Amino acid sequence: MGKVAIVMGSTSDLPVMEEAVTILKEFGIEVDIDIVSAHRTPDKLFDFSKNAHKNGYSVIIAGAGGAAHLPGMVASLTPLPVIGVPVKSSNSIDGWDSILSILQMPGGVPVATVALNGAKNAGILAAQILGSADKAILNQVIAYKESLKEKVIRSAKVLRSKK
Amino acid sequence: MGKVAIVMGSTSDLPVMEEAVTILKEFGIEVDIDIVSAHRTPDKLFDFSKNAHKNGYSVIIAGAGGAAHLPGMVASLTPLPVIGVPVKSSNSIDGWDSILSILQMPGGVPVATVALNGAKNAGILAAQILGSADKAILNQVIAYKESLKEKVIRSAKVLRSKK
Amino acid sequence: MGKVAIVMGSTSDLPVMEEAVTILKEFGIEVDIDIVSAHRTPDKLFDFSKNAHKNGYSVIIAGAGGAAHLPGMVASLTPLPVIGVPVKSSNSIDGWDSILSILQMPGGVPVATVALNGAKNAGILAAQILGSADKAILNQVIAYKESLKEKVIRSAKVLRSKK
Amino acid sequence: MGKVAIVMGSTSDLPVMEEAVTILKEFGIEVDIDIVSAHRTPDKLFDFSKNAHKNGYSVIIAGAGGAAHLPGMVASLTPLPVIGVPVKSSNSIDGWDSILSILQMPGGVPVATVALNGAKNAGILAAQILGSADKAILNQVIAYKESLKEKVIRSAKVLRSKK
Amino acid sequence: MGKVAIVMGSTSDLPVMEEAVTILKEFGIEVDIDIVSAHRTPDKLFDFSKNAHKNGYSVIIAGAGGAAHLPGMVASLTPLPVIGVPVKSSNSIDGWDSILSILQMPGGVPVATVALNGAKNAGILAAQILGSADKAILNQVIAYKESLKEKVIRSAKVLRSKK
Amino acid sequence: MGKVAIVMGSTSDLPVMEEAVTILKEFGIEVDIDIVSAHRTPDKLFDFSKNAHKNGYSVIIAGAGGAAHLPGMVASLTPLPVIGVPVKSSNSIDGWDSILSILQMPGGVPVATVALNGAKNAGILAAQILGSADKAILNQVIAYKESLKEKVIRSAKVLRSKK
Amino acid sequence: MGKVAIVMGSTSDLPVMEEAVTILKEFGIEVDIDIVSAHRTPDKLFDFSKNAHKNGYSVIIAGAGGAAHLPGMVASLTPLPVIGVPVKSSNSIDGWDSILSILQMPGGVPVATVALNGAKNAGILAAQILGSADKAILNQVIAYKESLKEKVIRSAKVLRSKK
Amino acid sequence: MGKVAIVMGSTSDLPVMEEAVTILKEFGIEVDIDIVSAHRTPDKLFDFSKNAHKNGYSVIIAGAGGAAHLPGMVASLTPLPVIGVPVKSSNSIDGWDSILSILQMPGGVPVATVALNGAKNAGILAAQILGSADKAILNQVIAYKESLKEKVIRSAKVLRSKK
Numbered sequence A, B, C, D, E, F, G, H: 001m002g003k004v005a006i007v008m009g010s011t012s013d014l015p016v017m018e019e020a021v022t023i024l025k026e027f028g029i030e031v032d033i034d035i036v037s038a039h040r041t042p043d044k045l046f047d048f049s050k051n052a053h054k055n056g057y058s059v060i061i062a063g064a065g066g067a068a069h070l071p072g073m074v075a076s077l078t079p080l081p082v083i084g085v086p087v088k089s090s091n092s093i094d095g096w097d098s099i100l101s102i103l104q105m106p107g108g109v110p111v112a113t114v115a116l117n118g119a120k121n122a123g124i125l126a127a128q129i130l131g132s133a134d135k136a137i138l139n140q141v142i143a144y145k146e147s148l149k150e151k152v153i154r155s156a157k158v159l160r161s162k163k
Helices: A011-026 A042-054 A070-077 A096-103 A119-131 A135-162 B011-026 B042-054 B070-077 B096-103 B119-131 B135-162 C011-026 C042-054 C070-077 C096-103 C119-131 C135-162 D011-026 D042-054 D070-077 D096-103 D119-131 D135-162 E011-026 E042-054 E070-077 E096-103 E119-131 E135-162 F011-026 F042-054 F070-077 F096-103 F119-131 F135-162 G011-026 G042-054 G070-077 G096-103 G119-131 G135-162 H011-026 H042-054 H070-077 H096-103 H119-131 H135-162
Strands: A003-008 A031-035 A057-065 A082-087 B003-008 B031-035 B057-065 B082-087 C003-008 C031-035 C057-065 C082-087 D003-008 D031-035 D057-065 D082-087 E003-008 E031-035 E057-065 E082-087 F003-008 F031-035 F057-065 F082-087 G003-008 G031-035 G057-065 G082-087 H003-008 H031-035 H057-065 H082-087
Touching: A003 A011, A003 A042, A003 A070, A003 A119, A011 A031, A011 A057, A011 A082, A011 A119, A011 H135, A031 H135, A042 A057, A042 A070, A042 G042, A042 G070, A042 H135, A057 A070, A057 A096, A057 A119, A070 A082, A070 A096, A070 G042, A082 A096, A082 A119, A096 B096, A096 G096, A119 A135, A135 C011, A135 C031, A135 C042, B003 B011, B003 B042, B003 B070, B003 B119, B011 B031, B011 B057, B011 B082, B011 B119, B011 D135, B031 D135, B042 B057, B042 B070, B042 C042, B042 C070, B042 D135, B057 B070, B057 B096, B057 B119, B070 B082, B070 B096, B070 C042, B082 B096, B082 B119, B096 C096, B119 B135, B135 G011, B135 G031, B135 G042, C003 C011, C003 C042, C003 C070, C003 C119, C011 C031, C011 C057, C011 C082, C011 C119, C042 C057, C042 C070, C057 C070, C057 C096, C057 C119, C070 C082, C070 C096, C082 C096, C082 C119, C096 D096, C119 C135, C135 E011, C135 E031, C135 E042, D003 D011, D003 D042, D003 D070, D003 D119, D011 D031, D011 D057, D011 D082, D011 D119, D011 F135, D031 F135, D042 D057, D042 D070, D042 E042, D042 E070, D042 F135, D057 D070, D057 D096, D057 D119, D070 D082, D070 D096, D070 E042, D082 D096, D082 D119, D096 E096, D119 D135, E003 E011, E003 E042, E003 E070, E003 E119, E011 E031, E011 E057, E011 E082, E011 E119, E042 E057, E042 E070, E057 E070, E057 E096, E057 E119, E070 E082, E070 E096, E082 E096, E082 E119, E096 F096, E119 E135, E135 H011, E135 H031, E135 H042, F003 F011, F003 F042, F003 F070, F003 F119, F011 F031, F011 F057, F011 F082, F011 F119, F011 G135, F031 G135, F042 F057, F042 F070, F042 G135, F042 H042, F042 H070, F057 F070, F057 F096, F057 F119, F070 F082, F070 F096, F070 H042, F082 F096, F082 F119, F096 H096, F119 F135, G003 G011, G003 G042, G003 G070, G003 G119, G011 G031, G011 G057, G011 G082, G011 G119, G042 G057, G042 G070, G057 G070, G057 G096, G057 G119, G070 G082, G070 G096, G082 G096, G082 G119, G096 H096, G119 G135, H003 H011, H003 H042, H003 H070, H003 H119, H011 H031, H011 H057, H011 H082, H011 H119, H042 H057, H042 H070, H057 H070, H057 H096, H057 H119, H070 H082, H070 H096, H082 H096, H082 H119, H119 H135
Parallel strands: A003 A031, A003 A057, A057 A082, B003 B031, B003 B057, B057 B082, C003 C031, C003 C057, C057 C082, D003 D031, D003 D057, D057 D082, E003 E031, E003 E057, E057 E082, F003 F031, F003 F057, F057 F082, G003 G031, G003 G057, G057 G082, H003 H031, H003 H057, H057 H082
Antiparallel strands: none
16 A cells, blocks of 8 residues: 655644644555755755655645645656645735645646645545555545544534524 | 546536546546536436446546536545546636635545646546556656656757757 | 525534524524535435425525535525525635635526625525515515614714714 | 516626526516616616515616626615626626625625626526415426436537547 | 715724824814715715715715725715725625725716725825815825825934934 | 826826826816826926926826836825826736725825726816816716716616617 | 846747847847746756856746746755746736746745736846946946836827827 | 845834845845835935945845835836835735735836745845855855755754654
């Protein structure tokens, strides 16, 4: 089973990105986490991205804020699917800069973009990608979706009982 | 090897969505294409989405415009990874409605969103997802990226020779 | 006299959506409230929406945030008028995603959209819809509007007396 | 059965607003159409709006562009449900001004807003409002939705046969 | 010398609108202040606006938030110059709704729009309008601008002395 | 009676700004027109603005596009009321840059902003400003508004007769 | 005297970027032009950027559209000043993506951003940067600004003579 | 070696603009700081800008918020490179007004715009401009970039050791 690499541009992205780690560990999927700044450590970006598929990774999750170039640059250097998490950092313009910098990639180099600060969904998407070729993970995803449903059903019961 | 399902909300999305078909066929990946409207054929949406993983599909690409609910609703009903293509339809507000309706999914139900009208990238992303567990496709992706590079190198040569 | 069904995507929408309950009760209109998540309980969404007009409801109010698919999906499944309330949830981009996901419905499937967090107005609009065929409720709406006027007139008096 | 009044701010809104007339006539619902400018004929606005419920109307559809005050001002003067159609007029800023001027009404005075240029949906919504208290119209709405589904099913068949 | 009328849609606009009162009183210009809601007191809106030029007013300042129809509706009913103040009310979408509802008036009915929450500037603009035909006020405006300059010069001195 | 000065940043603004000239001439108000670029002729900007009130002008209309500094800079240099016209020039981002550069003036230096490309309204506003102290012009404004009304009434008649 | 390097992400950016070449040649400044795609030729990006200051360049101009990573990535790899030109490419969302991807760089790695499609200004800015340490170029910039002024003065004369 | 002039529209911009002072002093570059308001002290703006290149300055950094005309007006009056810092002031609309007023300069008069509140980057850019003609500063910029990299490398080590 493939591992998932989670990289982010700065430690300030960690509170958001940790949600991806948590959900992937719940799925029992192996995760490595690192800080790789497109703008401050471009050489590390190159080394990491060019070798990720040789180092046992199957999916890469990359989170960044502002003019968020990390996900797109990783995607330019790896053949693996890259999931981009736009982070609403302190210097961001309501998150629009992060979203557009990650989403609007040119033809040939996709980034699978999730919602603003959507690191949890990035983790689930990584699990779904692994699950598309791995029955066991697919079943876990099915079970996870079932658990989401049950939580809503329970909260609906509580609400109606209060009326 | 898994198949890719491509669905769209309306025939008017076809000119955009055909780019996904084309690129996937270039990769030799089997593709099925259908029209499934979240708002006009909700029953078909349910049938298709609930059974996609049982019908041999590994990845779903869903394109829609305006208040684009198709990708998110498919994602709510399947354990497979869903790639969403925001289509700039005629009644769209510069594409912002399509993008936000697809991208901003709640925690638990991700959609892998690509750029506005980015159906080609949706196809490549689907190939990368299949490739993350299939060496042969991974190598095709590597070769494809190499071909992108060569095209740029050639056009750069033409430009410099003209000076 | 018809009942009004109020559904929302999550308990976190309740503080906003309760204003619709309150105003409808002031009008003496019967209200049922439930949690129905388009993305987490799609089967419940189908059951609820397909049967609402058979279960004594005349109007449906649906509130949701982010990529808010609930109002539109309910509208796709019911012949009743559906009022959509865009909720500015915590993960929303200033409410734009909620608004555009609810407002920009394709031809054939309207959602009567009110202002961001405008659940009170959703309740009043539901009363007006019932009132369009029910003299007693129409007169209540007329009286309500009179009371709005009087409140402004009184506050204007207070302001001018302070000068 | 109640009539529907359709008003618009200017003859330039007619090409958009005519879609509401067409669909309502298809439903066999009686429609009156007029030009009422909030800014150029405020007295007419007052006369029309204050008396609409006395003149046999059950629902009002109001369309306007730019700083679109017509729907909201009609709503301030009538107890009837008012459906607002934001029109993307030539001097509009991509329609944002029309949408926000109609949608963001203050507490107490709702306007049921539909999509940009969504006059057709305004007509359908008016039918649904009438249908919420009129079995025959409700059944027409049900039949209409069925016809939408069939059109999609047919176009899907055509698409798949072409493959 | 003409008086200035300041009207606003709600008492919640008062903290913003009071800045217009303050600056006009500093210029020694007579001011009347009132609450006139376009949506809740449309009759008062009509009475006030139609008679303002007969009641000794030379300029009207109107402030409102959200779908802010007050300034435009006053402008439709009076031949006097109307200054509109977009107020960033609690239910506003970052102020964009207020700004566009006031600014984007159709040909024939202008509103002199100032910055978001710019009531102080509305007051100064009213003084400039009166001053365009009244030497004494014009000289006050000149003196006021001189005082602005001196304040900046002083703060610049303080800054440089701190270095 | 005071004259109106109309200045614009470039000859490319002329097709828009001419509407202000036309309407002011219809009111019989004297107009001077000139090109004054804040960025290319700053000295002319200074000379013009500092002396406008000494040269017989009562109101200044300034139109510009993109980062539109002309209206605000004129306003910083004259005690006269300045009306700003945001022009949607070819290099503008849908007009947002022009609007925000003119509207969002700091406290102390107002610009009376009209709609995007709203030069006609700028002319009418200038007439209203002159009219606030000049009975004859005020009466012309009243007559003008009457003519607007009649045009709408006539077009409404044509519409209804066609039904 | 230093040379200026102009790079762009794609040949489709050439019609915009050529304006930078033209104006720099008018200033007699040596220019090299090349295509360097951050996403398709990342190795070339590295080689070019890391060595630009060793290869006789003093300033780099980089233009790109969509999720425009080229200017920021060049800036992360060179100690030279980098001027970024947001290009409104065909797949851009009105240019907002290009602008925000280039402008909103994180602390430590600036890009000197000019207006959308503002390649001409990028060229002038490059000349000003060279001119800040080179009297001859500084004088050329002074002369250029004089010529801008004269052109406006002439067009103003033509306009006034036509009145 | 040239000096850098830092000007801002108001003392309220100082907390942001001080970051430019700090970083430039770290580079050992001489800095002068002053308050120059385009709208309140236009004469000072003219004096400062026209003479900056004669007073030993090589680069000008100008920061302002709202309708931020200072950077563009300085640029219109000096042949030196002008770096603009959009400040997110209290009356700004999320910073969009500041950004667009500074960025979207017309052809002929560039402003080198940095990110919202990006005064630190303005300082670094000024150093890079000086460094493009001064080996010693260039080497300082190279060393600074190396220090950025090391900080990221260290924080990455800390993160991985915590796992």
